Amino acid sequence: MGGEVLFFTPEDIFNYAYAIFHSPTYRTRYAEFLKIDFPRLPLTSDKGLFRSLAKKGAELVSLHLMEAPVLNTPAIKYPIDGSHKVEKVAYDDKNQRVYINKTQYFEGVPPEVWDFHIGGYQVCHKWLKDRKGRTLSYDERVHYQKIVVALKETIRLMEEIDELIPGWPLE
DSSP: OOSOOOOOOHHHHHHHHHHHHTOHHHHHHTHHHHHHSOOOOOOOSOHHHHHHHHHHHHHHHHHHTTOOGGGGSOOOBOOOOSOOBOOOOEEETTTTEEESSSSOEEEOOOHHHHTOEETTEEHHHHHHHTTTTSBOOHHHHHHHHHHHHHHHHHHHHHHHHHHHOOSSSOO
């Protein structure tokens, strides 16, 4: 037979679904439905679109599992040494700083990252708030920097996913 052999792995299908469910347009368009039922996965017959979305989904999965190489070079600074104790979490929009106490902060946290919500929680704030009264270890400070980078990259990928999708409903 002289036809194209089409083979998608289970990971391709998962990654495609992960991309679709991270599309801001999908989330907005189906917001009411998503509140009352499980998400429905719209499929495309466009193999190129499927592969492109699966690739973006794979990038998201890698970020969310904290395995993406981009996480190893955080652009977020933690410039002031001190107690590392989380006392009061505050965001300085003008300087893009997340303070953990009066003198120590993470710098380079864009407002859209600070405001990013998952499951009703503001991720950057909640992670630190859950550690209030504790002293952050070096590994915890590095992990927070990676979270910020992961969220920044997630926002970028979500925009790219929306740009790939020609319109709704998918064809």
